[in-house]
Amino acid sequence: MIKDDPTWMTGAGLCTPLGHDRDAVESALLAGRSGIGPVSTFATDDYPSRIAGQVLDVPCPSILEPTAFRRLPRLEQVATWCVESALRDAGLWGRHRDLRIGLVLGIGAEWMQLWEDDHRAGGDRVRDPDRDRETTLDRVARRFGLSGPVLNLSAACASSNFAIEIGRNWLRRGLADACLAGGCEMAVTPVGLATFGNLKALSRRNDDPAAASRPFDRHRDGFVLGEGGGVFVLERSGDARRRSARAHAEVVGCGSSSDAHHPVIPSPDPASAGRAVIRALADAGVRPDQVDHINAHATGTPVGDAAEAAVLRLVFGGELDRIPVTSTKSMTGHLLTAAGAVEAVACMAAMRRRAIPPTINLEEIDVPLNVVAKVPREHPVEIAVSNSFGFGGSNSCLVLRAVEEPIG
Template sequence: MEFKRVVVTGLGALTPIGNSVAEYWNGLVNGVSGAALIKSFDTTHFKTKFACEVKNFDADGFLGRKDARKLDPFVQYALFSTEEAVKDAGLDFSKLDTSRIGVIWGSGIGGLKTFLDEVVNFAKGDGTPKFNPFFIPKMIADIAPGHISIKYGLRGPNFTTVSACASSNNSLIDAFNYLRLGKANMFITGGSEAIINEAGIGGFNAMHALSTRNDDPATASRPFDLDRDGFVAGEGAGTIILEELGHAKARGAKIYAEMVGGGMSADAYHMTAPHPEGLGAALVMKAALEDAGLQPADIDYVNVHGTSTPIGDPQEIKAIQEAFGDHAYKINISSTKSMTGHLLGAAGAVEAIAAILALKNDMVPPTINHFTDDPVFDQRINFTFNKAQKRVVNIAQSNGFGFGGHNASVIFKKYQD
């Protein structure tokens, strides 16, 4: 059968460097770090005392105090970025067939803050179960797309993808596949995460996964730098409106880009560590290229997973060299996590937005905080260190890898009728 074409018609973002798509992109191209000392809880006894928190987000003002109290922050973030994307796409759902509009959302953990608060309250009590009636519906990871569908009256396919830090790349791929198979007309898709709390920071500290550069948080996320010492936790949400091309044209939608492929793979190696030779990462990039009907030489920019961990960064570069061969030296790569931190289940969506905007603006956002070359990396690769670079970007790829060995990669290209 002939696949239908799928295009991007709306974007929304809530990030540590901006509470809208415009602010986010401005932060990226100007190399702004979202990392600072944590304000949301007392970090006195924590190894890591900083993160990339969302700033100046007023949940009560956005949702009303009564409704905000019923929602975990990861759902609040999802609704916020989705409202921007819906407005950006010019959607009037009263004029559309909402039975063919769905929501597929990614979150690696879901309502961690809610879970933490309820368990702490129980532990402080006398053993009598006094749980909030909203405990379970606030916590479960699938509740974000549920609330989005309720708000807009959308009755198409509705579920959450959970694959750790690949979650929202998987949500994009699932939505893309439903659309090109003709199973729906439009999807609200993306991801959200809110793990900057005692359990999230403490848990990742226990794994020795986080940077502990407490004396200089703004430069702590250092992908591909010799002195990288772990990732920086981030939070937020990214929403992408994916739409079947004919449906988009019929309603006169503006089109940012076309989504042309997605790949998925598994490392089948270790619970948390990536395969040392990058086998799963190379496989997923090749799978995405094959799905899109593209050759390695067609790619101009790769928004890499690039978390700033000692073992993760080298395996991804090995994978890029394996997947792209000599063309690895002709593309730009960059890790926008150097600015936003690692948004875990939301990372794929937020970074896909960066790739889409790179296409739109012919601008590659930088990998900031590079101070010292690491001899483990081939410096012929263009890491886009420290400053954004102008170049024609016709096709961009974005990678996401998660604990458990989950890998997902998506590809977008400039739209041509």
Template sequence: MSSSRIVVTGIGATTPIGGTAPESWSALLAGESGARSLEHDWVAKYELPVTFAASARVPADTVLARPEAKRLDPSSQYALVAAREAWADAGTPDVDPERLGVDFATGIGGLWTLLDGWDTLREKGPRRVMPMSVPMLMPNAPAAAISMYLEARAYARTVASACASSTESIVNAVEHIRLGLADVVIAGGTESVIHPITLAAFSSMQALSRRNDDPAHASRPYSIDRDGFVMGEGAAALVLETEEHARARGARIYAVVAGGAVTADSYHITAPEPEGLGASRAVLQALAQADASVDDVTHINAHATSTPTGDIAEYKALLSVFGDRVHEIPVSATKGSTGHLLGGTGALEAVFTVLALHNRIAPPTINITEQDPEIPLRVGEAVELGDGDHVAISNSFGFGGHNAVAAFRSI
């Protein structure tokens, strides 16, 4: 097992606030929102109670070549766009294909392909169903598309653990490099399910904000009047490798992926464990793996979906880990800007955490009209982190009681 530090040498993202990682980061710092009204005919057709979402700022099929895009579900399209950016950003490493791996996640998979195919079957018959439907809808399609594009032959693995999926993929990538299964891994996650069925279903469980008249301010983590999350879409990717490998090829290093952990609540299929017990264990295990103490942490990118119960459960978890010191640590709840990318959200927030350490600034959290007094975190304005060593964590929690936390160090 390798004892070398694992570092981030490339990042990519296509999000509701930008078509690339730098564009998304700049928009995040500027306090922009990616939420906007949906202009699809099906919004009125199905009389959806929620008429807005955080759609990707740049549609993936406008970036990829048309023949390529036609053979990929939107979730795979976004994954490929983000992965290509991350790979180029890493300097297109010259690595033996059998030493290059892919850990890429999704929470739901190729929903558009599946449901479009069902509509075609019902309306036009079986002969009109696309022969590529199954390869396009399967959850491992994004990982497969990336591995074929990069000729990555060490492995191509997929995690599907709801909204914890892509953070878990990053944790897995770290473990796989340490086990010697690959020298370089591209890790991340993707989601594209802004669809009538998901909007209707999440609305039925009262999980989505219904601020149809003000989409840009609907996602408001920690605000006392928060009323649910805003669905987002897009993808993010990180190139990971050992520090020795990175320095040998003269790569730029953004940050160190110091550790990570995965736990389970075993409590409820949708609700978080009220005291955040599983979440707090994940934080502590991630810090232990990173050889860091709770006093070393100087920044937290919170899961903070803007739901009434979820935000409080996470706060209780953080309070149990850090004690009163948690009120001094700069916290960023970036879903206020991006909405919730479901299976892609952890990777995007990992990218934001890496950039926060690299640029020494904790990004702002927007839309807090009045902070919930039950969640007295240091959140809101951007905070300069200053010089010196920094440790940051990025939290992700998902339906089914899945918890995943990644810990990063400044370089």
């Protein structure tokens, strides 16, 4: 066990409705820019919700020739781009085949998306299971020559945080020299949009897409579907120091719980999700009065935002009046299994730029929280909490700490 060596995030690879690298995404978040618009990749006339945060063009990584890259399923394109970008950002490109690098990503409904795309193209792949023995992660790991453990997990919207926790555990147990962890999701498809729309979970502000995602606002009417991915390189701090790497953040705490209250409705008892936050803080050795910022899960559903406010009040008590809270889903939409990864980058932005990204579209707050509304707020952040609470009662919390020491 190498448990005492802190875990650093030394690389980040991103593909989002707001951009495809960390600087671009951070700048867009702090500018309060919305990445949400009308769905443009298929006809939506009969859909109750016709808007989303889409990724229309995934950049081609250097490891593949552009024509071959465009033939890949879009989910695999995103995962491949994010993995290469994270390795490059960490300074491990060219060395990655010589290290035991693990890969753990949250991915939801992988086969459903593959079969749906194939069906739309006139295929019948769903009836040929022999074609689907290899997962997206298997192909990505082989493409990059990764020799560490590989795991694909699906825990709904909590998946990315779970993946980061698992990656940290692999490092602590000495199972990998470094780990790629995060989530990828490309659910803006005819079936995906129809499914969430028919659940009445999605906003129907089709005439004003940029204003549709309204976490914490009294007039919110559901979340906006988003897509993309985020992958981080996790390393033990000692290894990162030896190669003069710089950390974006330290993963100091992870916590999880399951309430299994309902397939889609959060538990009315805040203690269930609260346990995930309490466990993360305890794991980090952080008290509520030491937290500088909370990136809330807050998707913009009437019951979900209120339930999370109750969770935060239970855990943080009177400290909650001091702590700035935001929901960056107001700009990106809800990236489902990839949400936690992109929101970890929002926490990095707050740390690096000493300002909290805003919750845009917040006109009339109806929760007792210190929400950063409409415009960013200058505020130094050393410790940030990021919540991800998923359908089915999968709850996760990540605690990140700024790493400011010079390396080398």
